Amino acid sequence: MNQHILEKYNVPVPRYTSYPPANFFRDDFAERNLLQAIEESNSQRPHHISFYIHIPYCKRMCYYCGCNSYPRTGEADEKAYVEAVLKEIELVCDKIDKSRKIAQIHYGGGSPSSIDLNLIRKINDSLLGKFDCIENPEIAIECHAGYLTEKDFQSLIDAGFNRMSIGIQDFDNNVLKASNRIPTLLPIEQIFELLRSKGIRINLDFIYGLALQTADSFSKTIEKAVPLFPDRLVTFSYAHLPSLFPRQKFLERFGLPSENEKDKMYHAAQKILLEAGYKQIGLDHFVRESDELFEAWQMHNLSRNFQGYCTRRTTGQVYAFGVTGISQLTGAYAQNTKVISEYVETVNSGHIPVKKGYRLNNDEQITREVITDLMCNDQIEWQQIASRLNLTIAEVKAATAYSEQKMQEFAADGIIDFDENHLVMKEKGSPFLRNVAASLDKLLINSNKLFSKPI
Structure with missing residues (x-):
């Protein structure tokens, strides 16, 4: 490479x-x-x-x-x-x-x-x-x-x-x-x-x-x-x-x-x-x-x-x-405590030991559909997602951090091919699938969260 x-x-x-x-x-x-x-x-x-x-x-x-x-x-x-x-x-x-x-x-x-x-x-x-x-x-x-x-x-x-x-x-x-x-x-x-x-x-x-x-x-x-x-x-x-x-x-x-x-x-x-x-x-x-x-x-x-x-x-x-188990529901995530003693004590008292979680808003649920499709299938078919969600392509893209300029940069570097309805990973760009997904993520704008490198 x-x-x-x-x-x-x-x-x-x-x-x-x-x-x-x-x-x-x-x-x-x-x-x-x-x-x-x-x-x-x-x-x-x-x-x-x-x-x-x-x-x-x-x-x-x-x-x-x-x-x-x-x-x-x-x-x-x-x-x-x-x-x-x-x-x-x-x-x-x-x-x-x-x-x-x-x-x-x-x-x-x-x-x-x-x-x-x-x-x-x-x-x-x-x-x-x-x-x-x-x-x-x-x-x-x-x-x-x-x-x-x-x-x-x-x-x-x-x-x-x-x-x-x-x-x-x-x-x-x-x-x-x-x-x-x-x-x-x-x-x-x-x-x-x-x-x-x-x-x-x-x-x-x-x-x-x-x-x-x-x-x-x-x-x-x-x-x-x-x-x-x-x-x-x-x-x-x-x-x-x-x-x-x-x-x-x-x-x-x-x-x-x-x-x-x-x-x-x-x-x-x-x-x-x-x-x-x-x-x-x-x-x-x-x-x-x-x-x-x-x-x-x-x-x-x-x-x-x-x-x-x-x-x-x-x-x-x-x-x-179990401890640290993450429930992954359509509208929310919930993660249990990571402390075994706390987990056992809480459950035995008749409660679910939820420590943290996240309720997804409408834009985030749309973004999840887009990023999941990309991560799983190495491509995005915008019309397919729009039809599945009963939205227009413009509405789907607006829910994400989609940037035409950023897509052009990926394309120039040989990472993707794209047009108005399609985004497809190129073989050379496959190790950087996560980078393309991240470019669609509004939550990463001004984020200080820690992540690992693709390679």
Whole structure:
């Protein structure tokens, strides 16, 4: 990539896993606001339900981690935590229309697979006992395979999971050691053989930009993954923000790759995966050609929520449980407290431990539609969005920070092609998708919020 372009656009911008980004949430958003938003959500679209469960515990802390996670403190604490989650489920689900159907259940963390897996099954049983599911729902869990035996994987299958995301991060043990992460307990081939025999869809997750990684070493990791032929493969760009996550400072002892080296890692992995027949979805997802995500992307109607990319079929409003869980409803976001003791105490007193949130105004709901379309489909069809929202193109653009001059600048730098009705990312500009999205965001005008760089 041209060094001038790299330096110009590799500036901090939101990841846009939500709009507005979570650091715009307000402290004056309380439980009563969430309960009102839940009631309203029953008559809003999408009508399907997505559930997110946050399990914050890890057996050991990876230095790169930017998640809301905590060291394990004991089985009694974990049992008390899960009992609180089950009570929160009762408080929220009592407000949800029982005619609605589950499209997704997703567990994140932390390492949700690190606790007693019987507790995980209790949560699934509770949710699946309250609502019907759409045909072929996605019931997924993030797994740290460094601690999972064959019996453990079977327990997860018995609990009803049909997709597992295996957090590999890197196959190079030196990279893992520098990051304080252990490799898979079982040979990766054995894990695939077991899960495939049970019909489980498998994601592999990798991170580029870690200490000791190079473009060559990361290429070898991706080359090892390709023959396994996972259903989906994700290459996350490491975001180094030690001011927010102090444990990341440990990685600085080994030195971190330069921005230019990270760019080489991204493009090397991309080349390997595309040549192997994978199709790229968004910034970092690679899927099989037969995957419904690719079909949705081809039809320009791919969507996403905090769980990741999804089709319109599986898109649902998100109701989140557990510490730091973020409910993602049509008209509002609400995030729980991040303090485990406060979470358990509040839920046991009969309240939802909302710490902050955000109610979207009309312009922000329109902007969310625009940015989500761009982030998911690498393009904006203004008339399609306008028709979906029963507005004119001019009204849609006016709700955003759209600037003809800025679009011309992106086009001149080879980032996009655009006309009055279309904005399309060029292949060269794909790493700077977030920059184009940020240019449409009124909330970033005069903002002092902290974000990570695209590369």
